[in-house]
Amino acid sequence: MKQLTHDSTILLVGGGTWGCSTALELARRGYKNITVLDSSPIPSPISAGNDVNKIMEEGFPSSTDSDEDYVWNRMHQLATNKWKRDSVYRPFYHPTGFVMAASQDDARHEVDSYIKSCQHKVRLLSTPEEFRSTMPEGILIGDFPGWKGFFQETGAGWVFARGALEAAYHEATRLGVQFVTGESKGKVARLLYDSENVIGAQTVDGTKHRADQTILCAGANSDQLFDFERQLRPTAWTLAHIQMTDEERKLWKDLPVLFNVNSGFFMEPDAQKGELKFVDEHPGYCNFIKDPETGEEMSIPFAKHQIPIQSEQKAREFLRQTVPQIADRPFSFARICWDADTPDRVFLIDHHPKYKSLVLAVGGSGDGFMMMPAVGVAIADELEGILELKLKKGFRWRPETAVGRNWRDTQNRWGGGGDVRDFQKVDEWTHIRESVAA
Numbered sequence: 428m429k430q431l432t433h434d435s436t437i438l439l440v441g442g443g444t445w446g447c448s449t450a451l452e453l454a455r456r457g458y459k460n461i462t463v464l465d466s467s468p469i470p471s472p473i474s475a476g477n478d479v480n481k482i483m484e485e486g487f488p489s490s491t492d493s494d495e496d497y498v499w500n501r502m503h504q505l506a507t508n509k510w511k512r513d514s515v516y517r518p519f520y521h522p523t524g525f526v527m528a529a530s531q532d533d534a535r536h537e538v539d540s541y542i543k544s545c546q547h548k549v550r551l552l553s554t555p556e557e558f559r560s561t562m563p564e565g566i567l568i569g570d571f572p573g574w575k576g577f578f579q580e581t582g583a584g585w586v587f588a589r590g591a592l593e594a595a596y597h598e599a600t601r602l603g604v605q606f607v608t609g610e611s612k613g614k615v616a617r618l619l620y621d622s623e624n625v626i627g628a629q630t631v632d633g634t635k636h637r638a639d640q641t642i643l644c645a646g647a648n649s650d651q652l653f654d655f656e657r658q659l660r661p662t663a664w665t666l667a668h669i670q671m672t673d674e675e676r677k678l679w680k681d682l683p684v685l686f687n688v689n690s691g692f693f694m695e696p697d698a699q700k701g702e703l704k705f706v707d708e709h710p711g712y713c714n715f716i717k718d719p720e721t722g723e724e725m726s727i728p729f730a731k732h733q734i735p736i737q738s739e740q741k742a743r744e745f746l747r748q749t750v751p752q753i754a755d756r757p758f759s760f761a762r763i764c765w766d767a768d769t770p771d772r773v774f775l776i777d778h779h780p781k782y783k784s785l786v787l788a789v790g791g792s793g794d795g796f797m798m799m800p801a802v803g804v805a806i807a808d809e810l811e812g813i814l815e816l817k818l819k820k821g822f823r824w825r826p827e828t829a830v831g832r833n834w835r836d837t838q839n840r841w842g843g844g845g846d847v848r849d850f851q852k853v854d855e856w857t858h859i860r861e862s863v864a865a
């Protein structure tokens with residue numbers, strides 16, 4: 428394998444959340460020959476990060492951290508610094524606070540353990556009045572049945588996700604990164620191999636993009652391009668939008684994130700269109716399909732700008748508990764949104780043990796957006812062989828943790844019916860008009 432230099436050719440498969448952040452970081456470090464392939468113009472409609480907002484929690488390591496806690500806290504520290512100080516990312520972080528709750532006994536311990544490890548002051552909330560008081564009068568008028576939780580006024584909030592993705596893309600382009608996008612020119616059909624290594628990727632149009640180093644960061648679709656030995660489970664969640672009135676948009680500003688681990692979450696309406704995005708909580712949908720040859724079951728991602736009726740009903744139930752005044756309004760947009768879970772929900776960022784010029788950068792596991800700027804640093808560090816030892820251990824290639832993996836494991840998630848759902852069993856979807864939903 429060739430020595431890595433600033434003239435090395437580096438190929439990124441996937442220009443989503445992690446791809447854009449990594450391309451930017453590498454260009455800033457002086458690499459001159461970076462190409463990013465993506466099946467769509469950036470931001471791709473199937474990127475998990477192409478979304479109006481994502482939850483962001485600040486953090487930093489402490490001397491009492493276990494190795495596992497250190498990994499998470501160190502990444503929070505790197506990400507927090509960038510969201511607050513980096514000129515590309517800074518405009519998109521809104522530290523408006525975080526209200527977290529559970530409304531069923533099965534998940535109360537999740538909230539308790541967040542409180543225990545929280546590095547910021549929290550105010551406990553247990554009555555509907557206490558929950559309502561976290562936002563201006565007239566917003567939270569629901570009954571909050573069974574809700575118990577807390578309000579963290581500092582050290583958390585949300586990021587304007589699409590804005591950050593586009594900003595990283597534009598800055599990377601300005602620094603010389605080449606993005607090749609589209610269903611034919613940019614979509615990778617397969618990785619290219621020689622006798623002992625990965626030497627690039629071939630796109631649908633047949634072009635062979637050879638590279639000294641290849642980074643596979645195609646999100647939930649990465650599993651289609653490489654055998655992860657069951658370390659990745661493509662899993663989808665469901666999100667929808669409601670159009671707010673001009674008057675509501677004025678009132679619903681600078682709101683803390685409202686998150687119930689049993690029922691769902693929302694953040695304030697987006698500044699561009701004034702739509703409120705919300706997500707109903709459940710352990711996720713997979714699309715289980717049996718391989719006709721091996722009989723092996725796999726979850727295969729697909730794109731859809733509709734959500735199952737089952738999810739619509741749960742989302743409306745969540746709105747009825749919190750903001751019933753808008754709970755019956757038509758949806759202006761909805762989509763399924765894919766991420767990939769590792770067995771322990773820790774990222775996988777590592778050189779492959781056999782293919783030394785292949786770096787795998789996958790497994791967002793539901794928390795990969797708030798870490799966007801830190802992930803770019805970690806991937807670039809891994810490429811250069813300088814990733815901190817504890818992060819390297821946490822993010823390692825670890826197929827031994829996926830042997831006999833139960834694809835239906837809820838992986839510490841609650842809500843819905845308490846089980847992983849299967850798109851193959853969904854028979855009714857929403858009918859949001861595509862012209863409106865696009």
Ligand SMILES: Cc1cc2nc3c(=O)[nH]c(=O)nc-3n(C[C@H](O)[C@H](O)[C@H](O)COP(=O)(O)OP(=O)(O)OC[C@H]3O[C@@H](n4cnc5c(N)ncnc54)[C@H](O)[C@@H]3O)c2cc1C
Pocket residue numbers: 440441442443444445446464465466467470471472473474475476477480481482483613614615616644645646647648649663664665666706764765766788789790791792793794795796797798
């Ligand atoms: C509903 C939902 C809500 C979430 N909320 C939060 C949150 O509040 N906070 C948080 O921190 N995280 C959140 N996440 C997780 C976070 O969004 C993801 O972990 C993160 O965006 C993953 O980034 P990625 O780069 O791995 O994948 P993506 O951003 O999905 O990027 C993958 C890219 O690969 C491209 N691609 C796919 N196949 C190919 C191919 N064959 N050839 C070329 N390109 C290809 C795609 O077009 C895409 O651009 C949420 C996820 C979901 C689904």
